[in-house]
Amino acid sequence: MGLHVGIIMDGNGRWAQSRGLMRTQGHLEGLKAAKQIVKAASGMGIDFLTLYVFSTENWKRTAEEVGFIMGLARQYLKAEFAFCRENHIRVRHAGDLSGLPPDVAKDIADVRGDTEAFAGMQVILALNYGGRDEIVRAVNKALAGGAGAVAGAPLEINEQVIAEHLDNPDVPDPDLIIRTAGEYRISNFLLWESAYAEYYISDKLWPDWTGADLAEAVDSFQKRERRFGGVNSASRGAGVSL
Numbered sequence: 452m453g454l455h456v457g458i459i460m461d462g463n464g465r466w467a468q469s470r471g472l473m474r475t476q477g478h479l480e481g482l483k484a485a486k487q488i489v490k491a492a493s494g495m496g497i498d499f500l501t502l503y504v505f506s507t508e509n510w511k512r513t514a515e516e517v518g519f520i521m522g523l524a525r526q527y528l529k530a531e532f533a534f535c536r537e538n539h540i541r542v543r544h545a546g547d548l549s550g551l552p553p554d555v556a557k558d559i560a561d562v563r564g565d566t567e568a569f570a571g572m573q574v575i576l577a578l579n580y581g582g583r584d585e586i587v588r589a590v591n592k593a594l595a596g597g598a599g600a601v602a603g604a605p606l607e608i609n610e611q612v613i614a615e616h617l618d619n620p621d622v623p624d625p626d627l628i629i630r631t632a633g634e635y636r637i638s639n640f641l642l643w644e645s646a647y648a649e650y651y652i653s654d655k656l657w658p659d660w661t662g663a664d665l666a667e668a669v670d671s672f673q674k675r676e677r678r679f680g681g682v683n684s685a686s687r688g689a690g691v692s693l
């Protein structure tokens with residue numbers, strides 16, 4: 452099937468606050484949910500799963516909260532290698548590695564390298580990721596590499612040039628983007644890649660998400676009719692012929 456599903460894992464803070472807990476506790480529960488969802492997804496015909504872990508705007512939060520999330524990343528990236536190996540999961544990264552604490556950036560580079568040959572599902576961790584930032588970095592990479600330059604002519608940026616310089620150019624565009632916690636916005640996630648993605652919004656908070664919720668989202672997606680700007684097959688044949 453080869454589906455690419457992206458998830459904006461939102462609502463950790465609300466989950467914790469509604470229980471009188473610290474927001475950080477919500478992130479811990481959110482990590483547990485993410486692990487469950489990765490397990491469930493690999494049995495669902497999903498080939499690519501992009502998880503929005505931390506946005507380029509999330510640095511606005513308190514040092515305590517940001518520090519806690521980076522700490523979880525440190526712990527998780529090292530601890531899950533055995534799971535990835537057993538399940539042939541390839542871990543990749545989207546976002547600006549250079550803006551992360553050096554040890555976190557190294558852990559990401561390590562797990563990316565260690566799982567590179569695994570041919571199962573690909574899990575792309577969007578960490579210090581912003582869609583606008585990715586596009587700007589892509590354009591700069593293209594300019595630095597002289598992409599599209601024809602001798603004597605000015606460098607031309609076109610869609611193909613940008614697409615080829617995104618963080619993971621070989622990963623297909625997302626088919627389905629899920630957002631939890633009932634917010635109807637994109638919050639700078641996969642702006643370029645999501646041009647024709649289908650959306651699924653769930654009111655449930657991320658720590659409450661289970662494999663059954665993912666199955667429901669995929670099921671809803673399967674019933675959609677994607678037209679990519681064209682017309683569907685039924686209406687194509689139904690018009691009055693001129």
Ligand code: IPE
Nearest residue numbers: 460461462463464465504505
């Ligand atoms: C999503 O949950 C996790 C991150 C953005 C890191 P939030 O922390 O945004 O949770 P809410 O939206 O405040 O409930």
Ligand code: IPE
Nearest residue numbers: 459460461503504505506638
């Ligand atoms: C989006 O959630 C980012 C992640 C889930 C990592 P936010 O909670 O940061 O988004 P806003 O601020 O509600 O738009």
Ligand code: MG
Nearest residue numbers: 461462463464
């Ligand atoms: Mg949020």
